[in-house]
Amino acid sequence: MKKILLWIGSIFMILSAIVCFPSVASLFMLMSGVVLLPLSAITKHYRRIIPAKSIRICLAIVLIVVSFLLTPVENVNNATGNDYGDSDTTITKSLETELQETISQEPEPQKSESQETESQENEPQEPNEPEISTFSIHFIDVGQADAALIECDGHYMLIDGGNKGDSNVIYTVLKNKNVSKLDMVVATHGHEDHIGGIPGAFNYTSSDITLCPINEYDTDVFNDFKKYATSKGGGITVPSVGNTYMLGSAEIKILGVNSISDANNSSIVLMITYGETKFLFTGDAEREAEQTILNSGVCLSATVLKVGHHGSETSTTYPFLREIMPEYAVISVGEGNSYGHPDEDTLSRLRNADVTVYRTDIHGDIYCTSDGKNIVFSVEKNESADTLTNQEETINTEQTPSESSEQNTDNNDYALNTKSKKFHYPSCSKGPTKNKEYFTGTRDELIAQGYSPCGSCNP
Ligand SMILES: [Zn+2]
Numbered sequence: 001m002k003k004i005l006l007w008i009g010s011i012f013m014i015l016s017a018i019v020c021f022p023s024v025a026s027l028f029m030l031m032s033g034v035v036l037l038p039l040s041a042i043t044k045h046y047r048r049i050i051p052a053k054s055i056r057i058c059l060a061i062v063l064i065v066v067s068f069l070l071t072p073v074e075n076v077n078n079a080t081g082n083d084y085g086d087s088d089t090t091i092t093k094s095l096e097t098e099l100q101e102t103i104s105q106e107p108e109p110q111k112s113e114s115q116e117t118e119s120q121e122n123e124p125q126e127p128n129e130p131e132i133s134t135f136s137i138h139f140i141d142v143g144q145a146d147a148a149l150i151e152c153d154g155h156y157m158l159i160d161g162g163n164k165g166d167s168n169v170i171y172t173v174l175k176n177k178n179v180s181k182l183d184m185v186v187a188t189h190g191h192e193d194h195i196g197g198i199p200g201a202f203n204y205t206s207s208d209i210t211l212c213p214i215n216e217y218d219t220d221v222f223n224d225f226k227k228y229a230t231s232k233g234g235g236i237t238v239p240s241v242g243n244t245y246m247l248g249s250a251e252i253k254i255l256g257v258n259s260i261s262d263a264n265n266s267s268i269v270l271m272i273t274y275g276e277t278k279f280l281f282t283g284d285a286e287r288e289a290e291q292t293i294l295n296s297g298v299c300l301s302a303t304v305l306k307v308g309h310h311g312s313e314t315s316t317t318y319p320f321l322r323e324i325m326p327e328y329a330v331i332s333v334g335e336g337n338s339y340g341h342p343d344e345d346t347l348s349r350l351r352n353a354d355v356t357v358y359r360t361d362i363h364g365d366i367y368c369t370s371d372g373k374n375i376v377f378s379v380e381k382n383e384s385a386d387t388l389t390n391q392e393e394t395i396n397t398e399q400t401p402s403e404s405s406e407q408n409t410d411n412n413d414y415a416l417n418t419k420s421k422k423f424h425y426p427s428c429s430k431g432p433t434k435n436k437e438y439f440t441g442t443r444d445e446l447i448a449q450g451y452s453p454c455g456s457c458n459p
C-alpha cells in the first residue's frame, strides 16, 4: 500500500514538473518526484546518505512544500492534501486534475476551469469590463457633395447622402458594412448635394428617425427624399437646438438649426461626443449661421471638424475656427469642381490654425476611428499627399525634392499667390486668380521665401 502511494505521489510530482516546466518549481517537483520513487536501487542510496527515516520523510515533505509554494495558485490548492502519506483518494484526484490540465493546456488554455480562475485572479478587471466599444466615421467620397456614415457600438447614423447619382454609392457602403438598420439619418439641409443620395440608404435599410431642418422644399429631389423619409425613416423630424440623441455610447447634440430662408444657413450643425473626442459637423452653414452659434455661447471645442460648405470661403470663419480649435479637418469636395472649393482662404485659415486636413478630392474615402482618446485617420489613396495645411506636411514634401526636381528640370516657372503664399504650376486649375505673380527659379527658393506648394498640382 505504502509503495503504491509513493508511486502515485512520485508520478504526480514528475507530471507536475512537466506541466510547470521550465519554472523553478518544476525543478523542485522533479527532485521530490525522484526522491519519492520507491525503487530499491534509489532508496538504498538514500538510506546510506541519510540513515534516519524521519529525516528522509522530512526532506521529501520539504521538497514537495517548496515546489508547491513556488507554483501558481491552482497548484497550491491541489497540494494541500498532497503531502507524503496522505489518503489515496486525494492524491488520485489531484493527479486527475493535473492530467486534465496537461491535456487541455495544449490546444486551448482557457478551457481548463482552474486556469480560468487563475486568469480572473491575475487580471480582475477583464471580466468586469463592458463590451468592447467602437467608434468610426467613414467620410464617403461623393465628389462635390457630403456624406458620412458614423458607427458607434454597432449603431449607425448617416449624415447626408451626396447627390442623386450617389444613391448607389450610399447603398453599396451600407451593404458592404452589413448595416441592418440606421438609428438616425441626418439631412443637414435641403440641397441636392446633401439629400440627393439618401434614398439609396432607404432602399437598403430603414432608420428610426430622420432629421432635417425643413419639412418642405420645392424641388423634385427633396420630394423624393421626403417620400423615402416618410416610408422608411419615420418621417421628417425638425430638431431644436439643444436636442441630444444617443448613438451607442456616443452623444449627438444639435448646436444649430437656423430656420431662415437661406438653405445653407439652415443647416443642422451637430456635435458628436465619444469619450474625450468630439466631432463637429456643420453641413453647409456659412458665416451667418456660424455667428448665430457663436452667439449662443455653446462649447464648440472639437477634435475633428467636418469643414462647412465644402471649404467655401464663406464658411469656417476665424472666430468660429478659433472656438473649435480642431486637430483635424475633413473637407468633402469634388476634384476640379466649378466652385473653386476648397477656397485658398479657407485652407489658409486651417493652415494657420495648424490643422491636419483630409480632403475627399485628394484622398478619396476617408476613415477615422476613435478609442475615446486618440483618433486615427486612414485614407483610400494619396496618403502622403500635401493638403497644404500645416508645416509637417510641407516638410514631407521637402523631403522628396528629387521627384519634384525631375518634373521641374525643363520649366522653373511657377504661379504664385502672394496673399496665401502658395505656388502652383502655371497650368494648375487651382492657381491664383487674384494676387497672382509669376516666378522663375527653383522650388527651394520659393520655400525659402515662405511659399508652400499647391496640394493639387504638387509643384
Ligand atoms: Zn453642399
Ligand SMILES: [Zn+2]
Pocket: 189, 191, 263, 264, 284
Ligand atoms: Zn448647400
